[in-house]
Amino acid sequence: MSKLLLSVAYFLVATPVGWASRLIHDPLSRRRDRRAQTYWSA
Amino acid sequence: MSELVLGISAYYHDSAAAIVRDGVPAAAAQEERFSRKRHDSSFPAQAVGYCLDELGASLEDVSAVAYYEDPRLKFRRVLATLVGAAPTSVSSFSDTVPRWLGKGGKLRTLEVVRRELESLDRGAVPAIVARRHHESHAASAFFPSPYQSAAVLCVDGVGEWATTTLWHGRGSELTSLAEIRFPHSLGLLYSAFTYFCGFKVDSGEYKLMGLAPYGEPRYADLIRERLIDIKPDGSFHLDMRYFEYLRGHVMTGRAFEKLFDGPRREAEGPLTEREFDLAASVQQVTEEVMLGLARTARERTGESTLCLAGGVALNCVANGKIVDSGIFDELWIQPAAGDAGGALGAALAVAMERGAGRDHVGTGQDAMSGALLGPAFSDAQIADYLRSRGIPHHRLDPADLAGEVAAALADGKIIGWFQNRMEFGPRALGARSILGDPRDPAMQSAINLKTKFRESFRPFAPAVLAQDAKDYFDLSQESPYMLLVAQVAAAQQLPVTDSGATGIDLLHVQRSTIPAVTHVDCSARVQTVSAVGNPGYHELLSAFKARTGCPVLVNTSFNVRGEPIVNSPHDAYTCFMRTNIDMLAMGNFLLHKSEQPAWTEEGDWRTEIPLD
Numbered sequence: 001m002s003k004l005l006l007s008v009a010y011f012l013v014a015t016p017v018g019w020a021s022r023l024i025h026d027p028l029s030r031r032r033d034r035r036a037q038t039y040w041s042a
Numbered sequence: 043m044s045e046l047v048l049g050i051s052a053y054y055h056d057s058a059a060a061i062v063r064d065g066v067p068a069a070a071a072q073e074e075r076f077s078r079k080r081h082d083s084s085f086p087a088q089a090v091g092y093c094l095d096e097l098g099a100s101l102e103d104v105s106a107v108a109y110y111e112d113p114r115l116k117f118r119r120v121l122a123t124l125v126g127a128a129p130t131s132v133s134s135f136s137d138t139v140p141r142w143l144g145k146g147g148k149l150r151t152l153e154v155v156r157r158e159l160e161s162l163d164r165g166a167v168p169a170i171v172a173r174r175h176h177e178s179h180a181a182s183a184f185f186p187s188p189y190q191s192a193a194v195l196c197v198d199g200v201g202e203w204a205t206t207t208l209w210h211g212r213g214s215e216l217t218s219l220a221e222i223r224f225p226h227s228l229g230l231l232y233s234a235f236t237y238f239c240g241f242k243v244d245s246g247e248y249k250l251m252g253l254a255p256y257g258e259p260r261y262a263d264l265i266r267e268r269l270i271d272i273k274p275d276g277s278f279h280l281d282m283r284y285f286e287y288l289r290g291h292v293m294t295g296r297a298f299e300k301l302f303d304g305p306r307r308e309a310e311g312p313l314t315e316r317e318f319d320l321a322a323s324v325q326q327v328t329e330e331v332m333l334g335l336a337r338t339a340r341e342r343t344g345e346s347t348l349c350l351a352g353g354v355a356l357n358c359v360a361n362g363k364i365v366d367s368g369i370f371d372e373l374w375i376q377p378a379a380g381d382a383g384g385a386l387g388a389a390l391a392v393a394m395e396r397g398a399g400r401d402h403v404g405t406g407q408d409a410m411s412g413a414l415l416g417p418a419f420s421d422a423q424i425a426d427y428l429r430s431r432g433i434p435h436h437r438l439d440p441a442d443l444a445g446e447v448a449a450a451l452a453d454g455k456i457i458g459w460f461q462n463r464m465e466f467g468p469r470a471l472g473a474r475s476i477l478g479d480p481r482d483p484a485m486q487s488a489i490n491l492k493t494k495f496r497e498s499f500r501p502f503a504p505a506v507l508a509q510d511a512k513d514y515f516d517l518s519q520e521s522p523y524m525l526l527v528a529q530v531a532a533a534q535q536l537p538v539t540d541s542g543a544t545g546i547d548l549l550h551v552q553r554s555t556i557p558a559v560t561h562v563d564c565s566a567r568v569q570t571v572s573a574v575g576n577p578g579y580h581e582l583l584s585a586f587k588a589r590t591g592c593p594v595l596v597n598t599s600f601n602v603r604g605e606p607i608v609n610s611p612h613d614a615y616t617c618f619m620r621t622n623i624d625m626l627a628m629g630n631f632l633l634h635k636s637e638q639p640a641w642t643e644e645g646d647w648r649t650e651i652p653l654d
Contacts, residue, residue: 006136018128027122028225030282039277040220
């Protein structure tokens with residue numbers, strides 16, 4: 001896999017997918033929820 | 043016929059192999075000890091070979107192979123991280139994706155492991171199964187512990203998604219109760235400060251912990267306000283705007299620099315008050331989180347004992363704080379708490395699933411054999427080595443060895459102590475150790491600078507006879523694996539007048555009757571030694587006590603800075619000759635430096651061993 005191809009895939013696929021998915025749910029839970037009582041998940 | 047399960051951890055750092063026989067750890071070793079490359083991450087071919095040899099087994103005798111994490115799940119996390127960090131992670135994306143995809147990529151780790159095992163030519167390879175990273179840690183923490191039931195906490199950098207997990211161990215079962223997920227990681231927070239203070243990630247964390255007592259925690263509030271939100275139950279959330287590890291190959295960047303007064307310290311650069319204070323601050327926050335997690339573990343399980351594993355469980359200062367807090371009656375920490383121990387944990391998890399028992403429970407002993415699970419060398423093997431090289435030596439009666447070595451130690455000599463099976467895990471516990479007299483104020487500096495060639499600020503740890511531990515340390519339980527820090531007992535402390543010393547100079551102030559193992563805050567990382575775990579070592583400590591009245595020795599790993607701990611007689615002799623170790627006790631053989639021929643070797647070994 002050439003670096004150029006990967007970079008193209010990154011900007012054309014990964015970036016829009018990343019943006020779109022963050023609108024629905026950020027898998028990395030970056031936004032702090034000030035009302036949360038705990039950060040444990042079951 | 044015994045059932046054997048082989049566990050493997052590899053391809054990140056500290057590759058290792060372990061064999062569990064009927065649910066009991068029978069052999070385990072890190073690849074670095076054979077390859078002589080510190081933290082070697084390659085497939086542990088030599089460690090697997092050793093484990094099979096130790097059991098006299100072929101791969102056909104092994105029921106299953108357990109790999110310590112789930113590569114597919116891990117890839118999903120890596121991909122989610124890269125996509126989640128878009129558009130700022132392009133270079134990381136194009137570096138990382140090819141390493142995972144394609145033939146032989148990390149996504150196909152289990153196939154690669156199979157091929158590697160096949161290439162060993164040790165018989166047909168059985169089924170290979172993957173366990174989750176934290177399940178491997180939890181299994182390594184609970185199943186070999188002496189407890190019938192216990193709370194289990196695993197805290198590390200990251201495996202697949204989990205960075206912190208809470209489990210309930212009962213009998214042969216582990217139940218997952220809760221987790222905290224990447225990128226929110228106590229281990230990575232600690233590693234970020236390790237990196238920022240100029241030390242290597244995944245190995246320099248010890249140095250940061252050792253540095254902390256020199257500083258004041260003046261950044262702790264800032265860390266709590268900006269970097270980490272800690273809930274009363276110990277759970278936490280990191281503000282990722284201050285970290286770089288989602289985007290690239292470094293831990294911190296400009297935002298971190300702005301917060302903590304300028305650029306990171308360069309590797310091997312001068313240590314300033316800022317680094318001392320950063321170390322003290324992140325250590326304080328880490329302890330606060332660990333205490334919160336421990337309280338939750340107690341509340342959620344109702345258990346009175348706690349088992350720990352994961353890289354953060356090697357933070358023996360935090361472990362000592364948990365003991366002092368009284369949240370639990372007792373702690374048991376897996377001696378190979380880092381990723382090497384994942385090999386053992388994965389094998390144990392599979393063995394338990396296949397019906398193995400925990401027969402050691404009820405005996406009061408754990409199932410780790412004192413962590414002495416590595417290769418041993420018989421007197422015949424050592425004699426062959428010494429004779430083949432024409433190395434001058436004295437063969438002693440076993441009854442005389444401890445007395446002779448104790449006399450030399452009391453005389454201020456530094457001893458290389460090579461006995462028994464090699465330790466599994468990062469600590470030397472009296473099988474591959476360098477020993478000295480802890481009463482000598484000059485010993486700490488002598489071993490650091492002239493023997494191990496490492497930084498002068500680094501403390502040394504005491505080994506103490508278990509029955510005398512309370513006379514020397516404020517320790518309410520045994521610490522056989524040197525994973526608890528305790529204060530030196532008041533009776534051993536000496537009055538200290540304010541000399542005005544700061545930073546590294548604090549080290550030169552004598553604070554106790556055992557100055558070589560007393561850190562600047564009067565703490566010590568204690569190993570309690572009982573006759574059951576390591577009889578020869580216990581005998582040596584007893585002989586030293588009989589001669590001097592002091593049941594304590596300086597114990598540090600048998601290696602120089604950047605080198606893995608010695609494994610074989612040749613490794614030990616080489617290290618002995620390269621350093622100012624005065625005497626080498628190998629099996630029942632004693633070697634005096636003054637009788638050895640001059641040491642010559644091609645090249646400069648000090649430039650060939652990379653700094654850690």
